[in-house]
Amino acid sequence: MRVDGQMFNSVTFKSGVRQGCLLSPLLFALCADVLLKEVDKLLSGHEVVKAFADDTACVVADYAVTLPALSRLFAEFEAISALSLNIKKTVFIPLRRQSCNKNVQALIREICPAWRDMHVSSSGKYFGFIIGPGAKLSSWDKPLNKYALRAELWSSFKLGLTLNAVAHRVFIASVLSYVMQLEADPADLQIKFEFALRRLAPGPGNWIALADLTHLCSCFHFH
Structure with missing residues (x-):
């Protein structure tokens, strides 16, 4: 060497x-x-x-055929190299249907006993990006709930109307930034945009001025 x-x-x-x-x-x-x-x-x-x-x-x-073959290949590689696959950090994501995860888990245990502990999920992360049929749900609900709770917390401080409006603009900008980073050109962005506006303006009345809505919509070419 x-x-x-x-x-x-x-x-x-x-x-x-x-x-x-x-x-x-x-x-x-x-x-x-x-x-x-x-x-x-x-x-x-x-x-x-x-x-x-x-x-x-x-x-x-065809995972019923491919998974057992991959399992045998990895077992052979592990025996030769002394390196091993961390099955607890391995995720199997069915891309066609996410309602059959339990059936998929049972089938994997039957056809591929070596990987019986493999986690089956409707979404997962690869290089920081959420992939899988459940990616949209897991990508949107968590951040929107997070921002909504923060907005409600800010509103409970009984701040002045102007400061509250500014705070909500910051929240909206943050969510839109997150949206554009996650998906460059989502087909239903306007629906998500309007949903974010409603979620980020809790409390009595809408604290975001119509002018703000018009400006933000024009920035993203919404009419």
Whole structure:
């Protein structure tokens, strides 16, 4: 092994690479590249594998056939490399129907016992983006509820009308910024926009002036 121009004796790794080892990223990349090439060979048709560092996503069409095959491949790789898949951090997301998660979980336990503890969910994160059929629900309800609760808290302070209006404008701008970052051009943005306005103006009456609504709508080309 050559490090910084100097030759060293060979090193045998018995349990992966050591924490903090300067060679760890390179060695992991070399091992992962071999695994990803084998996974790519196993997949066919519209099935693909995407990976960056240790974040990997496989899109499979017939999971009843592909999951057991992937499980066998990973078991073989783990035996050779001493690296292992953390199944507790692995999420299976059915893209067609999200109402059958329990059935999918039961089927996975039957056809793929090695991955029986794999979590089945209607949404999940990949590179910070929420994906899956339930992504829209999980992406919108949480932030809107969060902003609505904050707005209600601010209104309970009995601040002046002007300051309350300013506060709500800030909330609206924050939500719209979140919307545009999450989805560049959502088809139902105007519906979400109007919903956000209603949620962010709690209390008696609407504290956001009509001029503010007109200005914000014009900024996003809503008529």
